[in-house]
Amino acid sequence: MADDVLFELLHTEVVNQIIAPNSTGEQLDNGLSKLEALGFRVGQSMVERITKDTPRFKDELDTMKFVCKEFWMSLYKKQIDNLRTNHQGVFVLQDNRFRLLTQISNNKQFTELAPKYLAFPCGLIRGALANLGVLAVVTAEVSIMPACKFQIQIHRL
Amino acid sequence: MADDVLFELLHTEVVNQIIAPNSTGEQLDNGLSKLEALGFRVGQSMVERITKDTPRFKDELDTMKFVCKEFWMSLYKKQIDNLRTNHQGVFVLQDNRFRLLTQISNNKQFTELAPKYLAFPCGLIRGALANLGVLAVVTAEVSIMPACKFQIQIHRL
Numbered sequence: 001m002a003d004d005v006l007f008e009l010l011h012t013e014v015v016n017q018i019i020a021p022n023s024t025g026e027q028l029d030n031g032l033s034k035l036e037a038l039g040f041r042v043g044q045s046m047v048e049r050i051t052k053d054t055p056r057f058k059d060e061l062d063t064m065k066f067v068c069k070e071f072w073m074s075l076y077k078k079q080i081d082n083l084r085t086n087h088q089g090v091f092v093l094q095d096n097r098f099r100l101l102t103q104i105s106n107n108k109q110f111t112e113l114a115p116k117y118l119a120f121p122c123g124l125i126r127g128a129l130a131n132l133g134v135l136a137v138v139t140a141e142v143s144i145m146p147a148c149k150f151q152i153q154i155h156r157l
Numbered sequence: 158m159a160d161d162v163l164f165e166l167l168h169t170e171v172v173n174q175i176i177a178p179n180s181t182g183e184q185l186d187n188g189l190s191k192l193e194a195l196g197f198r199v200g201q202s203m204v205e206r207i208t209k210d211t212p213r214f215k216d217e218l219d220t221m222k223f224v225c226k227e228f229w230m231s232l233y234k235k236q237i238d239n240l241r242t243n244h245q246g247v248f249v250l251q252d253n254r255f256r257l258l259t260q261i262s263n264n265k266q267f268t269e270l271a272p273k274y275l276a277f278p279c280g281l282i283r284g285a286l287a288n289l290g291v292l293a294v295v296t297a298e299v300s301i302m303p304a305c306k307f308q309i310q311i312h313r314l
Contacts, residue, residue, distance in 0.1 A: 005203065005206060005231075006164050006199070006203065006231075006232055007163050007164040007167060009199045009202050009203060010164060010167055010168065010171070010195075010199055011167065013195050013198050013199055014167070014171055014195070017191075017195060034174075038167075038170050038171070038174060041170050042163070042166045042167055042170055045166050046162065046163065046166060049162060074162075074163075075163055
């Protein structure tokens with residue numbers, strides 16, 4: 001419990017250090033990219049540790065289920081609440097109570113702050129998938145905090 | 158367990174982002190200061206949360222015991238192994254198996270890498286103490302990894 005807090009506090013401080021308050025335009029975009037890249041590297045290392053005894057996944061859906069269950073559990077101590085796909089390479093993962101947003105707000109207020117707290121988690125997913133052989137673009141969308149949807153668009157070579 | 162890893166991986170990536178490999182001189186010093194400042198702010202927030210139901214400490218030694226026990230436990234899931242003081246404002250906290258070093262090495266090899274992994278933890282202690290009304294300079298020293306000594310020199314006004 002307390003240790004969750006340590007991660008969350010470090011994440012918040014890193015966000016504040018990388019993205020100055022009231023940043024806009026290019027400055028904001030650069031900050032978001034840096035956070036995403038940080039998440040990517042952490043996601044890669046994380047998935048390496050938790051898959052070392054896991055058998056090979058049979059397809060993309062199987063990989064995605066792993067991300068929704070084991071991977072999410074290891075990061076946030078809960079599973080993804082809802083997984084949808086159009087069966088054409090787009091997956092939507094919904095977390096009804098996303099941990100890095102619960103610290104900010106439990107309602108619509110401050111929704112405009114959400115993007116800077118979602119860059120790192122998007123990177124985590126992209127890094128995990130990359131290490132599992134799936135190249136993708138990951139974006140996040142918030143309608144009512146602290147619920148959050150992560151959209152994964154698989155990049156086919 | 159897995160969540161400990163999330164904090165550690167984020168910390169490692171933050172260290173690598175702030176301090177480029179082979180940094181020396183001023184560049185290294187700037188990086189270490191940034192990490193220490195990051196730790197300071199996290200330490201401040203952390204201690205605020207865990208002391209909200211704690212009665213006021215009666216003196217510096219009492220504050221230091223709190224840091225060695227409750228604070229250390231909330232950060233690293235273990236207590237400080239040894240606390241010494243010269244009763245003149247210097248305290249030495251020894252952790253025989255410091256968590257942020259166990260990832261690097263269990264012996265003397267790579268000892269030269271230790272300082273960059275100790276700037277953030279030194280800041281954590283300094284931030285916690287500052288919020289408890291004790292101004293101090295905190296430094297760390299490693300002889301055989303992963304054991305580590307934190308020296309706290311209290312700054313009397």
